[in-house]
Amino acid sequence: xxxxxxxxxxxxxxxxxxxxxxxxxxxxxxxxxxxxxxxxxxxxxxxxxxxxxxxxxxxxxxxxxxxxxxxxxxxxxxxxxxxxxxxxxxxxxxxxxxxxxxxxxxxxxxxxxxxxxxxxxxxxxxxxxxxxxxxxxxxxxxxxxxxxxxxxxxxxxxxxxxxxxxxxxxxxxxxxxxxxxxxxxxxxxxxxxxxxxxxxxxxxxxxxxxxxxxxxxxxxxxxxxxxxxxxxxxxxxxxxxxxxxxxxxxxxxxxxxxxxxxxxxxxxxxxxxxxxxxxxxxxxxxxxxxxxxxxxxxxxxxxxxxxxxxxxxxxxxxxxxxxxxxxxxxxxxxxxxxxxxxxxxxxxxxxxxxxxxxxxxxxxxxxxxxxxx
Numbered sequence: 001x002x003x004x005x006x007x008x009x010x011x012x013x014x015x016x017x018x019x020x021x022x023x024x025x026x027x028x029x030x031x032x033x034x035x036x037x038x039x040x041x042x043x044x045x046x047x048x049x050x051x052x053x054x055x056x057x058x059x060x061x062x063x064x065x066x067x068x069x070x071x072x073x074x075x076x077x078x079x080x081x082x083x084x085x086x087x088x089x090x091x092x093x094x095x096x097x098x099x100x101x102x103x104x105x106x107x108x109x110x111x112x113x114x115x116x117x118x119x120x121x122x123x124x125x126x127x128x129x130x131x132x133x134x135x136x137x138x139x140x141x142x143x144x145x146x147x148x149x150x151x152x153x154x155x156x157x158x159x160x161x162x163x164x165x166x167x168x169x170x171x172x173x174x175x176x177x178x179x180x181x182x183x184x185x186x187x188x189x190x191x192x193x194x195x196x197x198x199x200x201x202x203x204x205x206x207x208x209x210x211x212x213x214x215x216x217x218x219x220x221x222x223x224x225x226x227x228x229x230x231x232x233x234x235x236x237x238x239x240x241x242x243x244x245x246x247x248x249x250x251x252x253x254x255x256x257x258x259x260x261x262x263x264x265x266x267x268x269x270x271x272x273x274x275x276x277x278x279x280x281x282x283x284x285x286x287x288x289x290x291x292x293x294x295x296x297x298x299x300x301x302x303x304x305x306x307x308x309x310x311x312x313x314x315x316x317x318x319x320x321x322x323x324x325x326x327x328x329x330x331x332x333x334x335x336x337x338x339x340x341x342x343x344x345x346x347x348x349x350x351x352x353x354x355x356x357x358x359x360x361x362x363x364x365x366x367x368x369x370x371x372x373x
Contacts (some may be wrong), residue, residue, distance in 0.1 A: 002042050002297050018233040019368065022288060022289060024290065026292075027088060027089070030088050030292055030296065031085055031089055033296055034081055034085045034296065034299065037077075037296075037299050037300060037302060037303055038077050038081040038085070038168060040302075040303045040306070040307075041073055041074075041076070041077040041302030042074060042077040042078070042079070042268045043072050043305070044305075044306025044307065045071075045073045045077070045302070045305060046070075046072035046074065046307050047306065047320055047323070048067070048070050048305065048306050048309065048316070049071065049074075050068050050323060051068050051316055051320055052066065052067050053067065053130055053322060054308055055321065059139065060139070061124055061137050061138070061139060061141070061142040062121060062124060062125075062245075062255075064139065064142040064143065064146065065117050065120050065124070065142060065145075065146070065335060066121070066305070066309055067122045067307050067371070068113065068117045068146045068149065068199070069113075069114055069117045069121075069258075070305055070306070071113075071116070072109075072110045072111075072113040072114045072117065072165075073110070073114065073305055074105070074299075075106055075109065075113075076107065076108045076110040076299070076302050077302055079102060079103055079106040079107075079241055080103055080106055080107045080110070080299075082300060082301070083099060084295070084299070085367045087187070088292075092184050092185050092186070093166055093185040093186055093187040094185065096166070096185075097165070097166045100164055100165070100166050100187035101160060101164045103160050103187070104160035104164045104187075104189070104326060105157045105158075105159075105160045105161055105164075106157075108156065108157035108160055109153040109154060109156075110153075110268070111208055112149070112152065112153035112156050112157065112208055112302070113149050113150055113153045114262065115209070115212045115213075115217060115262070116149045116152070116207060116212060117146075117149055118212070118216060118258065118259050118262060119212050119215055120145050121255055121259075122147070122215070122219045122255075123215075123219060123254060124137055124218075124219060125223060125252060126219040126220075126222060126223060127228070129223050129252075130222060130223065135342065142250055144176050153192060154156060155210075155278075156204070156207075156214065159200060159203070160189075162188065163190055163191050163192075164188070164189055164190075165187075165188065165189075165190045166185050166186065166187055166188075167184055167185070167186050167188060167353060168184065168186075169185075169189075169253075171186050177206065197276070197277070198277060201273065201274075201277050202277075203276060205270060205273075209266065209270055213259075213263050217359045218309055220252075220256050224250060227252075238333045250318040253310075254308060254309065254313075255267075257308050258304055258305060258309060259307050261301070261304045261308070262301050262304055264299035265297055265298055265300050265304065266298050268293070268294040268297050268298070269294040269295055269297065271294075272290065272291055272294045304317075313371065
């Protein structure tokens with residue numbers, strides 16, 4: 001995941017002249033699609049944050065990480081998506097140098113926080129399932145981890161304040177659909193050298209996409225193997241514990257789906273940016289249209305968290321209805337049991353493997369579902 005690469009920005013800044021510019025219909029579609037993502041992402045993530053923070057019983061380690069993921073998506077919705085909509089509509093940058101730099105910085109920050117929050121969620125699940133009797137993170141650890149992700153994200157994103165500029169290309173020999181006498185401002189990156197740009201963008205691709213997803217894949221693969229090994233034990237337990245194990249698997253599958261969709265959403269843009277940075281001569285056909293589709297797919301990641309984690313979760317739906325139709329001061333709060341899986345400890349002195357496993361999953365289906373709301 002690299003720089004902001006607003007539509008037409010980097011391409012125009014490097015002298016590109018698109019062979020098939022976006023038509024009026026294509027531009028209208030992009031504006032409507034970006035606007036829909038802005039509405040769904042902003043409303044959905046805000047509701048998810050309010051629902052979790054409204055009930056103290058929901059404030060466990062997993063949910064704190066989910067809230068952090070939503071905050072990073074809200075940042076993207078508040079700064080990056082409106083800028084992209086305006087840029088697409090006007091076909092020029094009219095928001096000034098400050099917002100140009102802030103937009104690039106905010107996107108890089110949001111991506112960094114999101115991907116490493118997904119890593120934290122995966123590591124927590126890995127610890128709970130692979131080492132059910134070992135160390136377990138508590139709420140204070142989650143707050144510290146959240147703070148580290150934001151500090152790291154800010155540090156990684158700092159170069160955009162220095163190397164993102166607004167330039168006027170109206171006087172250059174380029175073809176624009178607007179009046180040539182008008183200023184055609186472009187928000188773009190201007191690095192000291194091509195080598196420094198390639199070094200930064202390549203390192204970002206590795207540390208913002210490849211490395212985190214590799215860690216996540218390894219962890220979920222180990223989780224899958226461990227759950228497969230426990231299958232025989234589960235089959236020898238009673239029906240209630242079989243239902244509990246199914247609920248636990250459903251939760252893991254839901255969290256893994258968030259990661260998988262996030263990776264798929266950002267994959268096309270990463271491939272496009274990598275090809276463009278290393279050999280832009282390959283992109284000789286409709287590069288603006290291709291980039292627009294890739295960027296639109298990446299922005300769809302802001303809607304993944306509330307849709308998968310929120311609106312497909314029964315407890316979220318119930319609490320959201322309570323939030324919408326009742327005032328907190330007069331409404332009766334739902335009675336959640338404060339027994340999330342994040343805080344479950346098992347007795348390490350038990351000799352039986354069955355007992356150890358039972359301790360780690362012997363939670364009612366309702367409690368398992370509340371562990372992720």
